[in-house]
Amino acid sequence: MAREVNALLGRFFAERRKTGRIDLESFELAVRTAVYQTGAAVLSDLLCYDAPLPEQRTRPCPCGQTAIYRELRSRTLLTAVGKVQLTRPWYLCSYCHQGQFPADREWDVENTELSPGVRRMLALVGQAAPFDHGREQMKLLAGLEVTTKTVERTAEALGADIGAQEQQRIQKAMQLYLPVIVGEPIPIFYIQMDGTGIPVTQAERRKGKVEGQPAHTREVKLGCIFTQTTWDAEGYALRDPDSTTYTGAIETATQFGQRLYAEAHHRGLNRAIQQVIMGDGAEWIWNLAGLHFPDAIQIVDLFHARQHLWDLARLLYPGDDAHQRKWILRHQPKLDQGQIEKLVRFLRSLRPSSAEVTEKILQQADYFEKNADRMRYPEFRRQHLFVGSANSPACSGPSAEPTPSSLCAAAISTVVPKPTGRIVAPPNFHFYVAHPGTKDTTAKSLARAVKTLMRRRLAVNSSKLMKTGLEIQDMGTK
Numbered sequence: 001m002a003r004e005v006n007a008l009l010g011r012f013f014a015e016r017r018k019t020g021r022i023d024l025e026s027f028e029l030a031v032r033t034a035v036y037q038t039g040a041a042v043l044s045d046l047l048c049y050d051a052p053l054p055e056q057r058t059r060p061c062p063c064g065q066t067a068i069y070r071e072l073r074s075r076t077l078l079t080a081v082g083k084v085q086l087t088r089p090w091y092l093c094s095y096c097h098q099g100q101f102p103a104d105r106e107w108d109v110e111n112t113e114l115s116p117g118v119r120r121m122l123a124l125v126g127q128a129a130p131f132d133h134g135r136e137q138m139k140l141l142a143g144l145e146v147t148t149k150t151v152e153r154t155a156e157a158l159g160a161d162i163g164a165q166e167q168q169r170i171q172k173a174m175q176l177y178l179p180v181i182v183g184e185p186i187p188i189f190y191i192q193m194d195g196t197g198i199p200v201t202q203a204e205r206r207k208g209k210v211e212g213q214p215a216h217t218r219e220v221k222l223g224c225i226f227t228q229t230t231w232d233a234e235g236y237a238l239r240d241p242d243s244t245t246y247t248g249a250i251e252t253a254t255q256f257g258q259r260l261y262a263e264a265h266h267r268g269l270n271r272a273i274q275q276v277i278m279g280d281g282a283e284w285i286w287n288l289a290g291l292h293f294p295d296a297i298q299i300v301d302l303f304h305a306r307q308h309l310w311d312l313a314r315l316l317y318p319g320d321d322a323h324q325r326k327w328i329l330r331h332q333p334k335l336d337q338g339q340i341e342k343l344v345r346f347l348r349s350l351r352p353s354s355a356e357v358t359e360k361i362l363q364q365a366d367y368f369e370k371n372a373d374r375m376r377y378p379e380f381r382r383q384h385l386f387v388g389s390a391n392s393p394a395c396s397g398p399s400a401e402p403t404p405s406s407l408c409a410a411a412i413s414t415v416v417p418k419p420t421g422r423i424v425a426p427p428n429f430h431f432y433v434a435h436p437g438t439k440d441t442t443a444k445s446l447a448r449a450v451k452t453l454m455r456r457r458l459a460v461n462s463s464k465l466m467k468t469g470l471e472i473q474d475m476g477t478k
Ligand SMILES: [Zn+2]
Pocket: 061, 062, 063, 064, 065, 066, 093, 094, 095, 096, 097, 098
């Protein structure tokens, strides 16, 4: 170690004498490499076993017979300080011909060439970006060479593990083997759901084609649970600090319903005094609500509903921003005041020139009519409930087009490098809801949630993740 560092120091000073400059970056990286090499030698020493003593040369074999020590065998492990040699005893059962390496189990490196430390790093980079970026990050940040495939395999294996654990929990919840969770009653218990298409690679597409969905996407369903105990001086709902957890998956509505129910139970559904379901008006959401949360108040997220009005404005005045805004100013109050029948009558009275536009307007009218009772916003506000997932009314005021919500922004920034790690296209989002901007902490925490979802691909439950530094009151709508 000392010798190597001395040699490096010699080079460092020689360069400074010669050029008068120091390239600190190349120097620091060279020092890291030297330190790693020393560390790898130390680890290799530690991981080099002696042959077992004569009285320790047999072990039970899983088949019931006895495995006998044959020899020391070596292999390479990639660790946090680079490649090291693991040399350990090998036992063979002459009855079933099954070999075993007890040391591998002890060090948690069975059937893998990656040390636990490296696996943790790969899990982190594998969830944060496309797998090939992960490879680059490993090289730069950790000085380790791995292949893109290694990043992918490690992240996917982890996701599969987590997915399997979650399935167990879901199955338990479905069979009603539910531990009763004791605690204080929860005054208001919110369950939010949404779905969105995420672009995926060819291999992923084949796994699940859904009718009516763009060919290059699959739908990811996201659920969010939070609670409310009180409201502010003006009567606006206040979210309980640190009360939000997320779950989600690429799966059918039926499977997702079970996942969400399990999460809700885990969060204390049985202690809820009032349940509220919030969604965008999609049929599957209310179906799941009726099935799993039949006593809940159903609310169409106001910002989803407003988005439908914006769709109409664009339809009626294509490319004419001024007219679109004017139209919204006139008609959004009906929605905000829960006068849905009036809004529906008005929409049906419109006589646009083209049959195609008429058709679309009537569809929107149907949407409002079908969800009318879920849009009684003044009534919900009287009960001090949240009515939407936006940040503040100032951000989504009547004349400004709603910009993507934090959920959406988070999804855009993180979902694009979709599950299989290659960017194929920008995502297609139907839920432009509110406007928290991109810098708010909610966007970040949601980004984390979505990233986790992507990492696990099949399963996410980021309650623990969410507990770290989540500021959620700003999610509340006023
Ligand atoms: Zn055996």
